[in-house]
Amino acid sequence: MQVHEADQAGFAGIDWSKPWFAQFAGRGGRWQQAALTSYAALLAQMNADAREMRRTTGRGQRLAFIAQDDLPPGAAYEAHIASTGCVPTRHNLHDFFNGSMWFAFPRIKAALNARQSAAIDVLGVGPTRGGVRDTLTLFDENALLFACADPALSAALRGFDWQTLLVTGRGAWGTQCEVRCFGHALLEKLIAPFKACTGHAWVVEVPPAYFDWDAATRDAWLDEAVSAALLNTEALTSRMFAPLPVLGIPGWWPENESPSFYDDAAVFRTGRRTR
Known part of the structure; x- marks a missing residue:
């Protein structure tokens, strides 16, 4: 064929x-x-x-x-x-x-x-999947794995505090937090990236030593930790994710070197948790 x-x-x-x-x-x-x-x-x-x-x-x-x-x-x-x-x-x-x-x-x-x-x-x-299956599907299709050793950065992500996470905390990326793409529909969209392209971040608390490991060791650790959480968390809901615009991740898009990149409130929203 x-x-x-x-x-x-x-x-x-x-x-x-x-x-x-x-x-x-x-x-x-x-x-x-x-x-x-x-x-x-x-x-x-x-x-x-x-x-x-x-x-x-x-x-x-x-x-x-x-x-x-x-x-x-x-x-x-x-x-x-x-x-x-x-x-x-x-x-x-x-x-x-x-x-x-x-x-x-x-x-x-x-x-x-x-x-x-x-x-x-x-x-x-049936005609609908139900809450747990919907959450599993959302993870499969659109998840980002947000590995983080600093609770303040995880809180900034969950609280839509983009200035702390992506501007003033920019230097922490690669040493205290990082992202792995997982969702296959998200990867498909990123063939032609656009500013509003947003993943559903699943926060993974990692030990500080994580950032001394090579990429293969990090991935294996994430694979084990996240799979255990998915199997052992009975009440999976979509509120367990935090939205994260992919092109806002430091080092992932040249235009985000300018702090003004994050002034676009249509993309970097204040979010439901702060309203």
Whole structure:
């Protein structure tokens, strides 16, 4: 199967030097070349990596990727992944980045799948997901992992105090706090970044030593800590997230070097917690 022009433009548009993509560049570059070749080549590359890395899904099934058309009629997506290990995957950016997360943060993806499939077991697949499943979906699609060793910075994020978090506290980024992109829909949007592009930040309290570790060790620690929280927090709600405009993250966009970048109240809002 050949690549449609729109898909080809999308895959070709991934700039791995961008901060939000750079963490996935090693594997992502190989997947990108496969995706530009054909749908079959992409699935083959994803499955080769899955066999090598021995990833598992929410109920311990060995991870694999299948064409979307191979999802049985009437089967629920998350339940199918949990029971078979097979992730239905389309030839598009959305599913490309979704697949990437199974390698970048495998425990988090497995935890999301476990919670989703457990909820489906209890409630079935209805016209609405329910609060917990909605929160899990929001995490899967749009989450940022905000790793922070300074409670004052976490409080600034939760309180919409952009001046403290992003202007006066700018020097703390990289030494006391940082962000990892997780949501695959968010990554898809960041192919063509815009100022109002906002992720849902999940705050992760980390030890000060975290910032002395290399990137792989940090990611493994985040993967373990966040997956445990997702599995052990019964009452998951959307209020557990804090909105964070991605292009406002220090070092992620040249224009935010100017403090006036943050004066745009339509993007950097005061928020519900301060009203």
